[in-house]
Amino acid sequence: MAEQAFAGEHIVGPSSAPDDVLRVEHIAKRFGPITALRDVNLHLRKGEVLGLLGDNGAGKSTLIKIICGFHKQDAGTMWLKGEPYEPKSVLDARGHGIDTVYQDLALIDELSVYHNLFLRREQLLEPTPFLADRKMRRQSRKALDEIGINIPRLDVPVARLSGGQRQAIAVARTVSSEADILLLDEPLAAMGAKEGAMILDLIARLKAEGNVSIIMILHNYVHVFAACDRVSLIADGVIALDKPTNETSVDELNEIVVEEYRRARLAAQGANGAGAGGGGDRTTADGGARPDAAG
């Protein structure tokens, strides 16, 4: 059942180019009995915005968490700017210039806006071990102004902020880092139209500057076609489609996702006769695992 290969499974090869900043080859990852990723090949060119698509549970977040050093892949290799890339931790990945906006945002409700913006990157009053709160607050204000996000007070706990504001803070934290590869896991999910537009503007601006390359998980196809140069679609644990945005369409993307669902259902019917749905080896779950990179 696992060998139900279909056209387009290894699309990556021919379209890859020497200016790839990141290459992901034959990545596989299981969580216990659940196969999240089977054999994923992905590449990211310098300065491009890559949309990573796929149905719920297709393994998008898992792939992001492998690239950012939070999870370790079971098999496969990664290449960063031509060098082998094996992140030992989130910090290690960050040291390599890769920073992430997580789906759950990784904000600490109890901490202030500016402490969240500088989480794990706190500035100190050298040579003392004390936090340079005033400096961090000033820089936070500057960073948020540059993005155009209006958060009146930076010393309030982020628990008091709206979903969109929280998401903006998570995006601002990553964008204002030194990173040149940004991984954004649903950066627009909790945002209203205005805030979402602001983030899309920001991404367009970053693209125009040309210093960063971005992988972005999105669900809304409108956003995909607005912001992304290219799309990669994960289905059944592999990349099922990899095309420039202007060569594909909503229909084509939808078709692949629905097709995967049909095959899974057929497989389940074939396996146990009862068409109860929920195919046996259908790949699921892209989160929910314990943070095994936390140690």
Add this chain to the structure above:
Amino acid sequence: MAVASGSEAATAPTPDGPAPRRAPGGGATGLLRRFLTLREGSIIVVTLITLIYFALSTTNFFTISNFKTLLPYFAPYAILAAGEVFVMILGEIDLSIGAMYLFSPFLWHLIHHAGVPIYPSIILTLAIVCAIGAFNGVMVAIVGISSFVATLGMLFVLDGLTLVTSHSTPITTPGTTTIGVNTFAQIFGAGTYSELFWALAIVAILQVGLSLTRWGIFTVASGGNRLGAAEAGIRVNAVIIRNFIVCAGLAGFVGILEAVRVTTATPDPSGSNDILFQAISAAVIGGTLLKGGSGTVVGALIGAIFLGILHDGLIIKGVSANYLDLYLGIAILIAMAMNVYVARVRRGSGRG
């Protein structure tokens, strides 16, 4: 921009540049609001009310000699609670601090009688105590046992070790055998203000560590959102282990201070449980949440002072010993209710 349908959203105008708004309110109301916004605000109010009550209703409450009587009622608990706060902010609890308090003088006695001089023996004792704290932390962070269960187990282990090594007989504290109080004993607990100074110094250092250093940020982050903290790159397990070490180390240290103060140590596990509950009460009354994510060391100190004043004041008022626990319990419940009420007012007013 590749496709037409999305460009409308992408080109929506950004709003005007934001100007930082100042917090409203000034003068007396602003000051009052700022005070109540302090996490410790409510317990300070409650403690002052208690203080005034006893000062007005008894004649010899506000005296130097009573202040000296009061000290041992709160200084040890303040130190124990300060350590416990760092574990509670993580959303964990250390139930073994009372047993550690009990065990450490016996461990120290054992090491000293094996021929180790007095100061190195204290250092060695504290090192072992910290190692036990690290063990607690490993059980919680890496093995994955709930801290309630892991430290409950450690509580019995330490009680048991105390009984076994002491053969259930009291000991004379090392360094206090000579007649009169020597310099060593003066510093480590026997001096009138020794424990007060230790308590204030430890509380000050830990509060600074919590509010002004990365350690504090990492502690709050690990307690508030463990997965998020790990995603941000914080080594959560290391933070947990470190804080259990601090908690255990302070408990062992207080055990030594108290043993020096009273010059003997008695292997009495039930007494050590009273110590545990007093320390946790002080931390909770002071404004540290059991669910984690926030806490205050200064609050724990004030919580300990509140319990001390209550205990001492009730004795001065001549309350029968039989009623003492009853009144203490009721007072704690009332104080906590007021605490929650003031906190609710605070949350309402603080919204900006």
